[in-house]
Amino acid sequence: MKTWKSLGERRGLVRIRKPEFDEELPVGESVRQISRRDFFRFSGIGFAAGLALGCKSKVVEKAMPYLNAQEGLTPGVAQWYATVCGGCSAGCGVLAKSRDGRPIKLEGNPDHPVSRGGLCAIGQAQTRGLYDESRLRGPRVDGKDVAWPELDGDLAQRFAELRASGAAVRVLSGTLTSPTLKASIQAFLGTFKDGRLVQADAFSCAALAGAYERTHGQKLIPRYRLEEADLIIGIEADFLGTWIDPVGFTRAYASRRGPDRARPMSKHIQVESGMSLTGSNADERVRLAPSEVLPFLETLAQRLGLALDVGALSSPLMAKAEAIAHALEQHRGHGLVLCGLNDLRAQELCARINHVLGHKGSTVDLANPSLQKQGDDGALEALVREMSQGKVAALVLLGSNPLYDQPVAFAAAFGKVPIRISMALTADESAAQCTHLAPDHHWLETWRDSEPLTGTVALGQPLLNSLFNTRDAVETFGAWSGRPASALQAIQNRWKADVFPRQKNMGDADSFWNATLQKGAAEVGAGTAPRYQEGRVEGTTRAARTAGYELLLYGKVGIGDGRHAHLPFLQELPDPITKATWDNYVQVSPAAAARLGLEQGDLLRVRPEGHPLELELPVVVQPGLDDRTLAVALGYGRTAGGKAGLGVGKNAYPWRTFSTGFLAADPAPLQVRKGSGRIQLACTQDHHSLEGRELVREMALAPYLRDPASARPHEPTGPSVYGEHPHGQHRWAMVIDLSACTGCSGCVVGCQMENNIPVVGRDEVARKREMHWLRIDRYYTGSEAEPGVVHQPMMCQQCDQAPCENVCPVLATVHSEEGLNQQVYNRCVGTRYCANNCPYKVRRFNWWEYPHQSELERLGLNPDVTVRSRGVMEKCSFCVQRLMVAKSTAKSEGRDLKDGEALPACMQSCPAQAIVFGDVQDPESRISQVMRDPKRFLVLGELGIGPAVSYLTKIRNGGSISEASPHEASRARPTGGLAIDGGATEAQGGHHGA
Amino acid sequence: MNLRTVAITGAVALGASLMIFALSLDTRLLGDQSGYKPAQPIPYSHALHAGELKIDCLFCHTAAETSRHAGIPPLSTCMKCHETVTNKAGTPLGKSDPSPEIQKLRETYTSGRGFEWVRIHRLPAYVEFPHSRHIQAGVACQSCHGEVQGMERVEQAKALTMGECLTCHREENQKQQLAGRLPQAPADCSACHH
């Protein structure tokens, strides 16, 4: 039998070891001799048994310190570095936690003007993209591993020929927020006679920029200031989930969500065909089919006084559009209309509405436009045309995977380009078709600057020297254009020359550089807003269809455009709405499902009429979806670029066309037929109703404002047999504001990263064995057609009289002095009694030994948190390791712990700032103040188990649109208007469980 | 068959099963390598440096004051002295008797490699022992590591079991309480296990 010498060996730990060290354990040796003699004196029975157990060879472990000490560099002490997230083009600021010279955790940077301390799920998972086994290890030419000089030499020769011949060279990239990188690309392209940079986004906002070119003469995407808006009308814009800058928008949006904020609660109406994360947070939703959106907008615009042709629209929708128009007029100057369609006419209407209503300068900031989406669909279309005509001699792909996410025409044309170069980190679909692979650094390995919003500059610094033989794109372009320079040098030069002069606060470039490096970002001079230009609205009306199914393509919060689909943490993140993992599917409304005879999991074959691609997808019955809409998520069906993403879901990108001039879902009606059989979707939540239980409390804004005390219904608290038990110096508690929480799930992934929570895979999730310590329960209230949605983050409630603690026979879960419900993994024998006895079902059991074989991936684990073995129970600890570090720091500095110093990971990065955590024994702390909020309630508080986590009642700014803002109800009595709830809309306010 | 043989065989079987039982109970806990005394790449003597020359522990093990790890000093720390000191210990002033081991040290440092020391103390991964808290609380290094300043070659002096931790923490807290102060040594499980 093969025995392992230690657990490390069994798990495949790579370790230098010798079988037996020369001079180990003299004591042990002598004992071994004695025992042998004694054993031989008797018979061999005991000998064999004893020896088999006693004599195992020893692992010799190495201890390898730094060679040189460095000031401020202490092994085992975390350092935080401000840098810029490269997960998408939003350019959020992150703080990267570095331990022993490598990044292990990312968190939001509160000093960064874009994200202001928030970080989304994709951002949280980025370190795992750094330590990803599927990354390219170095450059390749024609599929063969080469060294960089070889690749450069080969390309230099080819480029020289192109320079001579004047052939066209193109760089295709996603949105580039780094001016230095852009400059280096331009410098490279400048060496050719016909060199051009094409930026294209998978989730394109090109029409939005195009619309502003028509209305303001300048291609730009305005900076929307949701914090200024009293009334937000979202039209097919999932701005809290995937649109432009979700973290920044969530932060701004949440700052006005709730009755006790500094400024009155905003009202949010979402007009959409699918059920998006944003729609789930809206005070009111208007459902309509995708083809009805444009007529709806036209009606809205017309009612607001714009002269234009209006497409036919059903009368209930017409009434709703009128009601919204009325509400917008009431909030003139403080409203905001956002449109997520990639359609020029729609965006122009939207821009003009915002102008007419005077939103410019208040909610629509044109002076500091956003640079987070620079994709140009027209340029991309032109590129495809050029390529298919054989005009492009060389194409460089940077942060772009067009063979996956562009219409199939691209793939056909791509083959006609002789020199195809990819800088992708992994061998993705496009890289597989390239002649040259020149892998870029992961963004955590590079120096990068960033200007996500005009006037907001940020610096990204590397956290680690590159793991593999990759090269920074800036340096690669520098090498190819014959002007090699290090990225750091290039950025520093550009900053001295361009950025430093723009700012006025600091007198010396080095201090400005250092201050920005430490803070993460700086604000420099802003531009001026362009002027509005009157004009005829582009395009013609398109009649809404009244029958047949229509296609909605959308992005999911975790997967986004699919570029991180190879990160299992994101695949396993439950979709905030459907709670499904590891798959995409076709969403069908309950009414349509009944009509089609479908149930959850049935396979359905879908194809836009006339389109060659038919996909067979499982059905998810989605309440709140428009009855004629079938929604399919993008970003799935990867065929290359990392194991975890392969074969998960189906790729729906080919269903997008340029038919309107901009990349959008094929508008043709859908052909739908039943597929064969059904599959079990890996959903983490199967029951969506509260079953009449008062687990979540909701209330309308108006009655709350009339009497805040009415938010707390009578809560019988039975007498305790034993009374309170004593607490130590602290007593931790958490309050989650359900009005603020949008369900964005950033906390879920953040928690996984902080606490080394494993990913278990599709099958295990389908068996309901996901390991998330923090989950977000999503309940529907009201009717299936027009449900209200509640997101309720649920983690260990750290009960003071915890039912789980009593039942553990071995004292593996006991109460701490500080009110924590401690779980001691190494003491746990795994009876699972505690999990059974947990009313919240937040305890997670290690059903298997989850794999940790990859040494690369183990670099990304948090060294402060035990990696649990199989057979052990685990659960949220309130990030006790972070509390310990904070307490230790305070003690070292000889002071008391400050409020807000000890933060769990979920709270730190919550973009909505929905979580408050602290010490309730400190009467001054924020938590103590929030604990006095009349909206506070306990989930299952009636059980008398004293949870330390409490929730604030969800306040909905509901009612009819005409009384949109009860804050102002006392001031201005609303003039009678059309109520929005035409028909099916249920009044959401005042829903109580039973 | 002779009854005696039966009895003795039975006795041995009993003894062996008892032994197996005793072994399967934790006669020895994880990380208890007390007595482990491996040879190191160079025979660095704590008895000389910490004992005879009375160099403070924290002179080299600087991290102990701020980190969970006490740390093994980087070679650059050795070079603070051994840039100058190259002779064997006890070489009279003015004489030159270069130590080959110091020579090895200097060569390893300049080559940029560093030594692969053999790790002696290792607590199980589910235990967090922050050195910094203990150093700042004035706990002597010797109370866990033994009289290192007398060791020619370092060995693990104590078993470092949870019982040893608790004994010290309980005594310390008792002292604090008798003095009317708040207990400072945490007794919560999650102080060390998380």
Place this chain on the structure above:
Amino acid sequence: MAHEADVLTGPADVPIGKADHYGHNLPLIDGNKSYHQVTEEVFGPTERRPPVAWWIAISITLSMLMVGVWGGYQTVTRGIGTWGLNRTVGWAFDITNFVFWVGIGHAGTLISAILFLFRQRWRTSINRAAEAMTIFAVMCAGTFPIIHMGRPWLAFWATPYPNSRGPLWVNFKSPLLWDVFAISTYFIISLTFWYIGLLPDLATQRDRATTKWKRTLLSLFSLGWNGSNRTWSRYETVYMLLAGLSTPLVVSVHTIVSMDFATSVIPGWHATIFPPYFVAGAVFSGFAMVLTLMIIARKVMNLEEYITTRHLEAMTKVVLATGMIVGTAYATEFFTAWYSGNPYERYVFLNRALGPYAWAYWMMVGCNVLSPQFFWFKKVRTTPWMILILSIFVNIGMWFERFVIIVTSLHRDYLPSSWAMYRPTFVEVAIFIGSFGLFFTLFLLFTRVLPMIAASEVKGVLKNADH
């Protein structure tokens, strides 16, 4: 003597030698046997080569045991993940089987102890086998709490032994720890009780032994028993004391097992009715299992004259009575849930009767409440094959009772977001089969190795018409 009293106490209530209410003299043992005949018939099977049927039977049960060993191997080496449990349903087959076997294990000691204290002499024919059954059932039961642990090799942590962790003891407030003490005490006391009862018979066996080895071994185990009256006198005292100790013990064991559920906060578990309900259920299932085994054994081993239909009838009456108690408990649970006004509690019981596991619930009701009603008929009570079928139904029903209590309460508890379904895997079924394999293997071995009937006790009641 009135007819009603007969229902609960059985014919043994009528002193032997006197006419019963039908006017007949009813001896406990049929066939008018001599003492020697009893010795021959009881010890005979242990001294002969087993018949072919026995070999076939034990090969089947050993195969079942091997299936279980495979399941256990899978579980221990790969993890509890091989089972069908999930984050919501953390116990299912494992604890169902545990409670089932503990319940089975109740009849033996009950028959030995309580019937002994109540001077029910009809117990003498069945107590030895019933006690053996108890011990084997407790052994089966004991494997489940160990194998259901995530890290079963650390099961010894549930015992308070001095250690180098502080020392860290155990949680005496945990019902699971109470289980550890209850089950191990029950096992030890039952084993002792059984062994004490066996001592005179072991001596008989020793004296009949034909080979030296057998005689030596039996000499060691019979502790030098020679039938001395001084020893007999103390023996009877000790037996009485053990019976007195075992009686509250047997009640306490299932009470404590029921507290695993009753002390929790889970709706459907958190019920004060559980201890009596569980004890009645345990007696119910235990007697059913005794009936199943005895009816087969008396047929196969020609012991019809020792285990008469009157014995069977007495036991069916116990089954009927406890079955009624159990049925009442089911109704009471529903009433309590409705009357409490607690929405969670109400939902759990509605869900039991109408939810996805309703089939299991109605199976339980059918087997446990309806099937024993046939025992109202004397014809059924005295026809062994009918009793056999009904007793098997009761066993099935009682297994489902535990399954229903555990799984339906867990799978839909407080937060609807976590509701989930449970489906067993083959590994779980294999372990379940293996537990039956272990039980029947041990029982089959017992029937060939040790006297299945307490010969000394039977001799005592053989001709006691004069006493």
Place this chain on the structure above:
Amino acid sequence: MPITESLCNSRFRASFAEPDQLLNAVKHLRAAGHRVLDTYTPFPVHGMDEAMGLKPSRLPRACLAFAVLGLAIAVGFQVWSSAIDYPLRTGGKPLVAIPAFIPVAFELTVLLAGLGVVASFFVVSHLRPRFHIPDLHPGSSDDRFIVAAELGPDVPFPTVAKEMSSLGATESCLLVDDRFHRESSFWDRPAGVGTLLVACLPSFLLVGSVLLLNRDFQQRNLSWDGGMGAPIAAQAYDSSGVLKGGKVLQPPPPGTLSRSASPALAFLAGKAEAERAGRELPNPFQPTQAHFNRGKVVYERVCATCHGREGDNNGSVIVARGAFAPTLLVSPVVRDMPDGRIFHIATFGGPTKMQGYGDLLSREDRWKVILYVRELQKAAARPIPAGGQP
């Protein structure tokens, strides 16, 4: 024990087929003045105790005693271990939660009572594993009811035998081999049991030595505890198969600046730079007691090794080896140096042998050390008062 022939001959037994006959016989024998030693029956014969004149057993008292012991142990141990020895709070219950202790207390009471009374029974009845059974009468375990008695004075055995057969005895005979005169096995005697224990002793000793000498079994534990002992997350100082240099510890990329770090000093090594530092760098710390104390700690930990605790070059290394003399810190040369220059030397090294300590000591510590050195210099400059201060 002295055994006389007459004694042996005076014992006899009679064997019956029915318990009633035995009962009559016993009554008869006792009435006739014989001493009934014991009866041997396959089952307890009712009325025999009275017939033989036996007193009721005292085993119930032993049972009670053991029960009380069990209860005391259970309650005592539960309270001691849960509330006194290692108090841990679970579920908000008090440390001594009496209701929760009842089940275990009850079980242990029953267990000890049961085992105790059985053990007492074995002891008083001399029941123990034996190879040779004393007083074994044929048929007594099957269908014979046997009485053993000692002949009364002056009654010949044949008379008694006749009486016995008239009472139904199937057989009666004198006993020649009774319990005092037999060839018993060595292993049946207490000495045999002792020998058995002694035979086990080496095994016990072995186990004991394992416990005492604390053998090296941690590797077994590593695998047997099912994991978590071996680190999975990469830990500092470990070797690495992935990272550069084969070790986990990696220097941060050059040029990066953490949130808490101070930007690199804009100075190079060398005398000119030191002089520039003296001009440009003021000490950012005021000479407060706290700063002074910290400076003292660091000075004595690091600097004093060579420079001496008083700055007088009496450092432990210098004293022990006398290898070289460092710069006298209390000398006027150093006293006149500006703080910035001393700071530069502490950071980058001195002109001769001193290495820079910028990598080992934090920037704050270096400044604070200078504060302390200034105090040392003041103390050295001050003339020692006549009283002779320590």
